[in-house]
Amino acid sequence: MSSLLHFLRSTVFTKIVMATSGLLIIGFLVGHLLGNLLMFAGPEKINGYALGLKNLGPLLWVVRIAMITAFGLHVWSSIELALRNRAARPIAYDTKKSLKSTLASRTMLVSGMAILFFVIYHLLHYTFGIIQPNTYYAGGYRMESTGEIVHHVYNMVVAGFQNPFIALSYMIALAFMSSHVSHAMSSAFQTLGITNPNISKFTSKLGPALAAIFLIGYLSIPIGVMIGVIKKAPPQEHVLE
Numbered sequence: 001m002s003s004l005l006h007f008l009r010s011t012v013f014t015k016i017v018m019a020t021s022g023l024l025i026i027g028f029l030v031g032h033l034l035g036n037l038l039m040f041a042g043p044e045k046i047n048g049y050a051l052g053l054k055n056l057g058p059l060l061w062v063v064r065i066a067m068i069t070a071f072g073l074h075v076w077s078s079i080e081l082a083l084r085n086r087a088a089r090p091i092a093y094d095t096k097k098s099l100k101s102t103l104a105s106r107t108m109l110v111s112g113m114a115i116l117f118f119v120i121y122h123l124l125h126y127t128f129g130i131i132q133p134n135t136y137y138a139g140g141y142r143m144e145s146t147g148e149i150v151h152h153v154y155n156m157v158v159a160g161f162q163n164p165f166i167a168l169s170y171m172i173a174l175a176f177m178s179s180h181v182s183h184a185m186s187s188a189f190q191t192l193g194i195t196n197p198n199i200s201k202f203t204s205k206l207g208p209a210l211a212a213i214f215l216i217g218y219l220s221i222p223i224g225v226m227i228g229v230i231k232k233a234p235p236q237e238h239v240l241e
C-alpha cells in the first residue's frame with residue numbers, strides 16, 4: 001500500500017500521466033482535423049457531421065468527459081513537474097541549452113500555455129458562441145438530405161475566419177500547437193519506456209511529421225476562407241437569416 005502511494009506521488013507517475021494524457025489529446029486532434037476538413041466538402045457534409053456527433057448523445061458526453069479529464073491531467077502534470085524541477089534546482093542553469101535540445105523542446109511550457117489560452121478562447125468562440133454571438137447560429141441550415149434544420153457550423157466557421165484578427169490569432173495558436181506536438185511525441189514514448197533504438201528512430205520522426213500534418217491541415221481552413229476557396233453558403237428558403 002505504501003509503495004503504491006509512493007509511486008502515485010513520484011515524478012515517474014506524473015510523467016506517465018503527462019505522456020498518456022498527451023497521446024489522448026493527440027488522438028483527439030487527429031479526429032478533430034478529419035472532421036474540420038469537411039469544411040472543404042461544403043455545408044451539407046460538415047453540418048451533417050456536427051449533427052451526427054450531437055446525436056451520439058451520452059456517448060458524446062463520455063468522450064467529452066474523457067477529453068476534459070485528459071486536458072486537466074495534462075495541465076496539472078505539467079505544472080507539477082515544472083514546480084518539482086524548480087524545487088530540485090533553485091538556482092537556474094547559467095545556460096539553458098542542453099546538448100540535444102531544440103527550440104520546440106525548450107519552449108514546451110510556453111507553447112503549452114498558449115494552447116491552454118487558445119482552447120479556452122476556441123470554446124468561447126465556436127462551442128459557446130460568446131466571442132462572435134451574432135454569427136453563432138448563422139441562420140440555421142436545412143439539411144438537403146432530411147429537411148431537418150440544424151446548427152450552421154459551416155457558416156459560423158466561415159464568419160469566424162472572415163475576421164482577419166480572429167484568423168491571425170488561430171494561425172498563431174496553431175503554430176504553437178504544432179511546435180508542442182513536434183517535441184511531445186518522442187518525449188511521451190521515451191517516458192513510457194519505448195526506448196528501443198529502432199522504434200525510437202521511428203518515433204523521433206513521428207512527432208515532427210504529425211506536427212507538420214496538423215499545421216498544414218488546420219491552417220488550410222482559415223487560409224481557405226481568407227482566399228475564398230471556402231465561401232459563405234447562400235441563404236436557404238424557410239430558414240431565418
Ligand code: HEM
Pocket residue numbers: 032036050064115119122123126127153157170174177218219221222
Ligand atoms: C482551424 C482550426 C480549427 C477549427 C476550424 C475548429 C473548429 C471547431 C468547431 C466548429 C467546434 C465546435 C463544434 C460544434 O459545436 O459542433 C470545435 C470544438 C472544439 N475544438 Fe476545434 N477547431 C480548430 C482547432 C482546434 C485545435 C487546434 C484544438 C485543440 C488544441 C481544438 C479543440 C477543440 C475542442 C476541445 C472543442 C470542443 C469539442 C466538443 O464540444 O465536444 N480545436 N472546433
